[in-house]
Amino acid sequence: MRRILVTGSDGYIGAVLINKLLEKGYEVTGLDTLFFKNSILGNYNPKYRLIKSDVRQIQNINLSKFDAVIHLAALSNDPMGEIDTVLTEEINYKATIDLAKKAKKEGIKRFIYSSSCSLYGVSKQEIVNENSKVNPLTAYAKSKVDSENELKKIADEKFCVCLPRNSTVFGYSPKFRDDLVVNNLITSAVALKKIFVKSDGTPWRPLIDVRDLANIFIDFLNIDSYLVNGQVINIGFNDSNYQVNDILKIIKEQVPLCAVIYTGEHGADTRSYRVSFDKFVSLFPSTKQEWPLQRSARDLIDKLEKLMFSEKDLNPNNYNRIEVLKRLISDEKIDKKLFWIH
Numbered sequence: 403m404r405r406i407l408v409t410g411s412d413g414y415i416g417a418v419l420i421n422k423l424l425e426k427g428y429e430v431t432g433l434d435t436l437f438f439k440n441s442i443l444g445n446y447n448p449k450y451r452l453i454k455s456d457v458r459q460i461q462n463i464n465l466s467k468f469d470a471v472i473h474l475a476a477l478s479n480d481p482m483g484e485i486d487t488v489l490t491e492e493i494n495y496k497a498t499i500d501l502a503k504k505a506k507k508e509g510i511k512r513f514i515y516s517s518s519c520s521l522y523g524v525s526k527q528e529i530v531n532e533n534s535k536v537n538p539l540t541a542y543a544k545s546k547v548d549s550e551n552e553l554k555k556i557a558d559e560k561f562c563v564c565l566p567r568n569s570t571v572f573g574y575s576p577k578f579r580d581d582l583v584v585n586n587l588i589t590s591a592v593a594l595k596k597i598f599v600k601s602d603g604t605p606w607r608p609l610i611d612v613r614d615l616a617n618i619f620i621d622f623l624n625i626d627s628y629l630v631n632g633q634v635i636n637i638g639f640n641d642s643n644y645q646v647n648d649i650l651k652i653i654k655e656q657v658p659l660c661a662v663i664y665t666g667e668h669g670a671d672t673r674s675y676r677v678s679f680d681k682f683v684s685l686f687p688s689t690k691q692e693w694p695l696q697r698s699a700r701d702l703i704d705k706l707e708k709l710m711f712s713e714k715d716l717n718p719n720n721y722n723r724i725e726v727l728k729r730l731i732s733d734e735k736i737d738k739k740l741f742w743i744h
């Protein structure tokens with residue numbers, strides 16, 4: 403697997419993955435509609451071939467020259483999915499299945515789909531695994547469940563479908579996001595010396611650093627097909643299920659002057675689940691975690707301080723995905739179906 407197409411290549415995970423693939427000598431092509439082209443933190447000037455296209459409009463793109471597709475492009479979190487639930491289905495589910503069918507028809511050997519543990523929603527079970535009942539609470543989570551189920555049907559001995567169900571991601575990427583729980587708490591701690599917590603701090607969430615996840619996507623390119631084909635695999639580390647209060651404690655240790663304020667309101671995000679990664683560990687025994695939360699938090703805080711990240715940088719039009727999209731719509735840069743207006 404040398405010639406790789408990465409959709410969503412200009413996103414938070416994509417930017418880190420592209421760099422790692424290039425470093426390792428893969429021939430990389432990206433495909434992205436570039437919603438977040440200005441959401442850059444630090445220096446970012448990647449040199450790779452980019453197809454600027456919407457994943458809903460790929461009919462004329464020749465896929466036969468690729469060995470594998472890593473499919474990241476999506477409305478990529480719960481709030482974005484709620485902009486328009488039909489649109490979420492069109493981009494996250496329908497376009498995914500159309501892309502996979504086209505890839506299979508044109509001879510691509512492997513299709514890696516970026517699913518999400520958020521489809522576990524709220525779970526009363528102690529710890530969920532791949533056999534647990536899913537509980538998708540949002541259009542986003544439902545689009546992940548539907549895509550997984552349909553992609554399983556497309557898999558066969560010539561077309562390997564990998565279904566990593568990823569933990570919530572955190573850490574530094576040059577295409578930065580501060581709408582992810584850890585990043586959001588850290589940017590607030592650095593810029594305001596205050597963190598506002600919109601829950602009682604008890605919800606559980608499995609977390610993974612973006613650089614560790616990018617390495618795992620590359621591992622999926624290289625693992626034998628018979629071990630993973632058509633199977634869902636939770637992606638994360640067993641000691642990386644955290645409660646929000648644990649995250650706060652780690653940040654407080656590193657930004658000691660920061661005040662934590664529990665607002666008493668109940669935020670929109672009601673998810674809480676703990677996940678088992680035993681299957682991942684058994685299939686990828688040599689994959690090690692390089693960026694545990696403490697190390698990644700220290701690294702992000704150092705980078706933000708060096709860049710003199712301040713209150714003005716917290717402007718939601720910078721690193722908050724739903725706000726960036728809403729702004730593009732209100733400025734009539736993109737239409738309500740999220741196509742660019744030329």
Ligand SMILES: NC(=O)c1ccc[n+]([C@@H]2O[C@H](COP(=O)([O-])OP(=O)(O)OC[C@H]3O[C@@H](n4cnc5c(N)ncnc54)[C@H](O)[C@@H]3O)[C@@H](O)[C@H]2O)c1
Pocket residue numbers: 409410411412413414415416433434435436437438455456457458473474475476477478479493516517518519567568569570571572579582723
């Ligand atoms: N970030 C997380 O915590 C997390 C966790 C689990 C799974 N995932 C999944 O991983 C994938 C990547 O996540 P991310 O955090 O990098 O998201 P992101 O929003 O930062 O990046 C997504 C990229 O896809 C592009 N895109 C969106 N719609 C498109 C379309 N119609 N056509 C072409 N390009 C389009 C965007 O421009 C963006 O660059 C998503 O599928 C997401 O659901 C993310």
